[in-house]
Amino acid sequence: MSSTAGKLVTSRSELNIEDYLPSGSSIEEPRGKLRLLDLIDISPTLTEAAGAIIDDSFTRCFKSNPPEPWNWNIYLFPLWCFGVVVRYCILFPLRCLTLAFGWFIFLSTFIPVHSLLKGQDKLRKNIERVLVEMICSFFVGSWTGVVKYHGPRPSIRPKQVYVANHTSMIDFIVLEQMTAFAVIMQKHPGWVGLLQSTILESVGCIWFNRSEAKDREIVARKLRDHVQGADNNPLLIFPEGTCVNNNYTVMFKKGAFELGCTVCPIAIKYNKIFVDAFWNSRKQSFTMHLLQLMTSWAVVCEVWYLEPQTIRPGETAIEFAERVRDMISLRAGLKKVPWDGYLKYSRPSSKHSERKQQSFAESLLARLEEK
Structure with a gap:
């Protein structure tokens, strides 16, 4: 509500009822004051308020909560400055060298293997699988990643799909360093898109464009074909469809649960103690996101490979998805919310919200003037 409407409510929240009664009418003294709610129809107000509550419940799933500042006095500030120097002037250059060395080893091996072993698909796929796992390990090392894995390591077998909650594109890297998954992922521009269309396609990854409706049928067909292959890398899907801030889980898309195969849940939980x-993605490019991780002290994470699940008799795909989401949320300590994550891409702009607020303030003023 605008400041004008706020002042109006404050100044006119109580009015003398005699000013609004016909001549000759009277009323008992205890009711000699009329509240604002008696003057106007509040149903539009309640509708607006309910919408604001829903919007707040939804948007908090996609907000990053910055840590409370601890360098607030003369004793801690020099220590904080020392930490900045260490992270940016010592750790960051060393991590860049580590990642560059990893890329040198990877490319000097991957390019010859990919080019010269096209006639020996099985051998080529095995080598490429190991190389992708290796470069992902270098990425995790460039963040000083401390990752603890729980449960049996995923294996290659047909008719199974792995699903996980989604916090960042680094989820894929954290999981890929242990097992070369074939992931379904949004197509990205720039250098990330180049990696997708070259290196990651070698492990069977599937890309889609969220803005293209026809991609849904194509992707669905590719998923069904992939899970039938006995030698294909395990399929990994993030059914939330968007990154959530690791405090909540939004609705799971049912596509992964309609494939008629075993679903293996994976729960990922990041510790925010260091970063x-x-x-x-709406406020930060992936390059800047990686720089943020590489200039932090460490990325601390736990991964749980949970018990495989199959659809129960009479259970719908949506109910199956919710049951798996319950398992992941419980294991990772995440709160469930009943929102579709794709709403993140279609929320009204702040200008629209301001227009609604101004319109509400003007209607409130007009109602009071009529009375």
Whole structure:
């Protein structure tokens, strides 16, 4: 509500009822005051308020909560400055060298293997699988990643799909360093898109464009074909469809649960003690996100490979998805919210909200003037 409407409510929240009664009418003294709610129809107000509550419940799933500042006095500030020097002037250059060395080894091996072993698909796929796992390990090392894995390591077998909660694109890297998954992922521009269309396609990854409706049928067909292959890498899907801030889980898309195969849940939980691993793609490029991770002290994470699940008799795909989401949320300590994550891409702009607020303030003023 605008400041004008706020002042109006404050100044006119109580009015003398005699000013609004016909001549000759009277009323008992205890009712000699009329509240604002008696003057106007409040149903539009309640509708607006309910909408604001829903919007707040939704948007908090995609907000990064910065840590409270601890360098607030003369004793802690020099220590904080020392930490900045260590992270940016010592750790960051060493991590860049580590990542560059990893890329040198990877490319000097991957390019010859990919080019010269095209006639020996099985051998080529095995080598490429190991190389992708290796470069992902270098990426995790460039963040000083401390990752603890729980449960049996995923294996290659047909008719199974792995699903996980989604915080950042680094989820894929954290999981890929242990097992070369074939992931379904949004197609990205720039250098990330180049890696997708070259290196990651070698492990069977599937890309889609969220803005293209026809991609849904194509992707669905590719998923069904992939899970049938006995030698294909395990399929990994993030059914939330977007990055959530690792405090909540939004609705799971049912596509992964309609494939007629075993679903293996994976729960991922990041510890924010050193850095918040959430990637807000609307405010930060992935390059800047990686720089943020590489200039932090460490990325601390736990991964749980949970008990495989199959659809129960009479259970719908949506109910199956919710049951798996319950398992992941419980294991990772995440709160469930009943929102579709794709709403993140279609929320009204702040200008629209301001217009609604101004319109409400003007209607409130007009109602009071009529009375």
